[in-house]
Amino acid sequence: MSAGKEHPYLPTTDIQRAEALEAAGLTEEYLVQSILPDLRLQKPLDIPRALSEPELTRHARLCAGRNSTTAEAASFLGAGCYDHFIPAAVDAVAARGEFLTAYTPYQAEAGQGTLSAIFEYQTMIASLTGADVSNAGVYDGATAVAEAVLMAKRLHRKSSKVVVSASLHPEYIETLRTYVQFTDIEIITTRLENGVTNVADIAANAAGAFAVVAANPGFLGSIEPLRDIFDVARAQGALSIAVVNPFTLGVLEAPALLGADIVCGDGQPLGCYQYYGGPAFGFMATRMEYIRQLPGRVAGETRDASGRRGFTLTFQTREQHIRRERATSNICTNHALMSLRATVYLSLLGPRGLREAGEASTALAHYAARKIAAVDGYSLVYDAPFFNEFAVTCPRRAADVVRDVRGDGILAGVPLERFFPGREKDLLVAVTEKRTVDEIDALAAALERAGGRT
Amino acid sequence: MTPENTAAGPLIFEYSSPGRRGMLFEPVAAPAAPAPPWAARKNPPLLPETSEVEVTRHYTRLSHLNFSVDTHFYPLGSCTMKYNPRANERLAALDGFTAAHPYQDDADVEGLLEVLWNLQNYLAEIAGLDAVTLSPAAGAHGELAGMMVIAAYHRDRADKRNVVLIPDSAHGTNPASAALCGFVPEVIATDAEGRIDRAALRKRATGDVAALMVTNPNTLGIFESHIKEISAILHDAGALVYMDGANMNALMGITRPGDFGVDVMHYNPHKTFSAPHGGGGPGAGPVAVRKMLEPYLPVPRVIKRQEGFALSCDAPKSIGRVRSFAGNIGVLVKAYLYIRSMGPDGLARAGNMAVFNSDYLRAKVSRILPLAYPTNTRHEFVVTAEKLAKKGIRALDIAKRLLDYGFHPPTIYFPLIVHEALMIEPTETESPETLDAFAAALAAIVEEARTNPEIVTSAPHTMPVGRLDDVRAVKEPRLTWTPPENKDVS
Known part of the structure; x- marks a missing residue:
């Protein structure tokens, strides 16, 4: 390691280190002496060079920016992971x-x-x-x-x-x-x-x-x-x-x-x-x-x-x-x-907030289920009571329907084919308290447009 | 608020007042859809009714009761409590990462998948191994996955081996993980230098041994300098070598486990790669393996196809899933950012600085408390308070007194093979000035032990609470808060 390679996360300076080693009558070799020479890495690791914080920031924003997430869409994705509001x-x-x-x-x-x-x-x-x-x-x-x-x-x-x-x-x-x-x-x-x-x-x-x-x-x-x-x-x-x-x-x-x-x-x-x-x-x-x-x-x-x-x-x-x-x-x-x-989260919501958020989710989910079931070619798979998530049969392969409505800023649901091969037309739709009636209406309209495509 | 005599102050429930609220939701423009009566909740849960003001103030106050890396030197051996860079926190919190749903199409999250793909490759390179899974949620979870990979490998070869050798200095998670895979853990002794007893190992390495679980450097901070020979002993016996990567901070960029014979290892990104510990998680536990073990790695893994990156579960020999979804992505992104901010030279410098700081502190501390083993150490060292204990001052007392001096104590009573152990790991993110102050505090405490032992044995004196009664916590267990009106009138 050469002099002047200080890093923001490493406070001990090269000068301090050289002084301490000199005071103890030791050389840099001392630091690696417990690792026998034949075990020491002979060349630098093959990973990219260090980035400064401004470079790292630019790089991370670029990586994050290449993802199109629930932050910029109306998400009806659930299946164990949900888009709830976070205070x-x-x-x-x-x-x-x-x-x-x-x-x-x-x-x-x-x-x-x-x-x-x-x-x-x-x-x-x-x-x-x-x-x-x-x-x-x-x-x-x-x-x-x-x-x-x-x-x-x-x-x-x-x-x-x-x-x-x-x-x-x-x-x-x-x-x-x-x-x-x-x-x-x-x-x-x-x-x-x-x-x-x-x-x-x-x-x-x-x-x-x-x-x-x-x-x-x-x-x-x-x-x-x-x-x-x-x-x-x-x-x-x-x-x-x-x-x-x-x-x-x-x-x-x-x-x-x-x-x-x-x-x-x-x-x-x-x-x-x-x-x-x-x-x-x-x-x-x-x-x-x-x-x-x-x-x-x-x-x-x-x-x-x-x-x-x-x-x-x-x-x-x-x-x-x-x-x-x-x-x-x-x-x-x-x-x-x-x-x-x-x-x-639970302290902020309290007993009343948790109930209200749950009730909002079920009300919106049932609204969504009725809206989707009324679209030509779509139907609910089951008629049993549900909470805020339900399965829908699409007129076409669900994964294709999901892809088609993606352009409308909608993540329509999780195709069940992912878990159950053979259920390629079934879609799992989740509705949290964060969704609105307008978003659900837009989902139903988008599904209708996608349903007729081939 | 409760009149109860509390040292840590009220709990959030004790700020509750009927009708108060900390969150409003928008009015629902859809008709109610109540749950069927047989499924509906009868009584509301015991949650506080508090405004946002009380909540923010309460948890801010609670935070002040903690020691943390941001506020205190925290030389907790084997835990690598290094500084957690703020850039990583800011950047890992970008919407493009946090708002990704695990079942979005691969094309929607290609930026994230590329980060994870690169991280898999960096971790393979740093380990000197061939393939990586990012799925496990913690170090111990990575151990479990890694040992299952070993079990699956032997099973696939119809090679019945049921013993796993574990040095007596190992972390408790090692035998616990091995046992979950159906292995019988057997202890291998430590020699006088503080290393694996090679003679004992050679004798025990027979056909029923599935693997050795080694920590290198071991929990005494000592590098297993004969590790190549040790690996060869195991390999010659048809067994594999598992490495607990808890102490990778002492090796990264300097030497590689794959190059010294390790077949499987897990990383602790919350130690080595600066992701914060969070008061006890979340961490992550990526596992790196040699090529022949790749088919057994848990799914899913990130793969690169012509059309782009993808999350793949296509691995018929895989041990299966070890958790839901793809892993603790938030932690892994921080590890990725750390590796990018250090680069190859920075990682090696950090590893060397960790050793330098440890040696620097060891030279000072060993004049105050004797070393458990005289052997040269890497990123951490173990001293013993055995002599003081004979006079009634235990490692625990020294630890509690260090709190009064404003230092988080080292790990105590570990490794188990050292009596009255204090295990000290300063990490590379401390200055000599901090290390000097810590050594001075330790010297002052040992002096107090001679002149005023009572102040040490009754410490801490300046914390929000005095020394806590652990026995009472078990004998009269109270594991939840009870509203005053429900409490026994006794």
Whole structure:
């Protein structure tokens, strides 16, 4: 390294370094001496030269500018990732360096900000889901489901069969398959009927299962008969796992009150950007009696030396840094900054705001469903109750229809062919509170124009 | 507000007042579509009713209770708490990135896909390996994916191997990840120099061993200088070498894991490539592998076709998906921007400066507390407070007292093989002036331990809360806030 190569992120100057090495009677060679010469890279890495901040800014704007996103379109894309409005205060809090650049609060006395926020988050998630306790969060909805199934297996060691409704997001089921492929866990997926979990099929398969997993709303938008599904599970001695969209819980019943033993899901709709799918966070909540099998971080209230309330990470003997291969999970981080976003989001909305946003979404979604169903050649695939997402059959291949209306500034939905080969005409349409009646009318008009094309 | 005696101040719920609101939505111009009665919520959730003013002020106040890289020196060993550049925050927050939906057509997001494609290539180059997946969400998640790749490789060859060797100095996530893949972790001892005991390894490297999980430099900060020989021992036995990339900061641009025999490694972009830690995530855990393992990598991956970049799931031998969507893209974009802002020379300089800063601080600190191992170290070093502990002053006490001096403590009680360990990683983004001040504080504390031990064992004294009772948190668990009217009258 030559002199005068100081960089804005590297405060130690070449002069300081030369002085320190000289004072110690050492040369530059000292810094690499622990790496034997034959291991040292003989030429510079083959990556582009360093950019100054102005150059980096120009480059990043260019890259970002080549994307045409939901920021400049009316987005009806959902399927697990939604275009909800994010209040400015969420960004302002999450951008604070004291939250952004802290580590996991292992030193509780120097992390009361993060710990208080996690404790608030746990309270909100527990209340939304109706469960007793929540962990501090996991990576995403898919890994939350995988962790929930592994947790249920630990609680119910005798069985190795888990029954999963096809109402789950297909990528969550794929992730679960990945997680259990080197275990003895066997996954049975059950049928949908009219886009909704078939309870009889669950009943036919639940015997001897350690858990039954069902989503609400289902991946295709349906409001699911969770109580009936979980009644069947309980009757067979299986644990009940609900996979829910937390945004719906101002309107839809808390799943633990419908019989769920573990409630999990993806927190993206609560104040997290879509960001091409991540980062958001996953949440997990359960009964207090299962706390020792719950994976991930948990914050708890305690007292300090003078008896005052404070917060700390607790039940750490479950975790990998203590228990190593016998830990409940290998999970280390909890996506804290994302669950902080959700906590601020839920604080701003409050119980009334969450209900109103949910009601606005369902009202607009039902309006959209009626408008689209009235367009020549389009029809709703199912007639079951839905929340804010529904499947439509198009007169042509859905992917082509989506491409045709793209020029009108509309992202019409997610073609279901992506997940289910053979369903090439079906389109999944999501409507959040952010959409307007005008945008929906424009969608219907654009679909009408696209429907007739070949 | 609650009259409760709180050190950290009120929680957001304690600002709640019926009717207050922090968010308005536009009036809905469509008829209501209520949920069917059997599905509708009966009672509202316990969320605060607060205005935007209380919310902003509350969380700003909470932020003040945290130590962070922006506010304090944070030499947390093995965590690489380097400065998080502001340019990356600003640029990763551009609409063109944040508002992309994961199921948009590839053509809609070609700018983003090119960034990810380039990042895959840079990470392969820095590792000296052939193929990269960006999908895993965290370091531990990358470990899990990487170990599954190894399991799938052996399975595909019908080679039944169920043991994974892990040095006793390893991170706890290593054995936990290996166990999730059905492997039985077995401990390999550390020798007197603080390196893997090669004799023990050679003896144990038999036909049932699937892989060695090595951290290099290891958690003592010591480079496994015999790593080529170690890799050869494993390869000769038909096993693979996995490297935990937690300490890549000490190697980037200087040496490459692929060149010293590593077959699979994960990166921690939130350590090595300056993405912020966020109070405990989100991070990311990209995995790099040798060519023969590429077919097993998790999907999706970014590929380059004639017509442009695409997200591909076409990999029949893949272990499958390890999460939804394509990865923690927001974190990966920051890692990309960091690599672009450093360039090849800058990365090497950062790696060398990390070693220089560590050596500089080590020379000062080792005069205050003895080194756990005398061996030359790279980006971090471990000292022990064992002698002080015999007089009743533990590593924990020193850590808490450092808070009073305005420093985040080092990692303590890790690695597990060192008694009363303090693991110190200054990173390259600190000046000698800061390092001098830290060493001076540590010297002052060790002096206090002699003259006024009580002030050390009862620390911290200047934090928003005093030392917290961890036992009580488990014995009388309170994991959620309860409104005052619901609290037990006891």
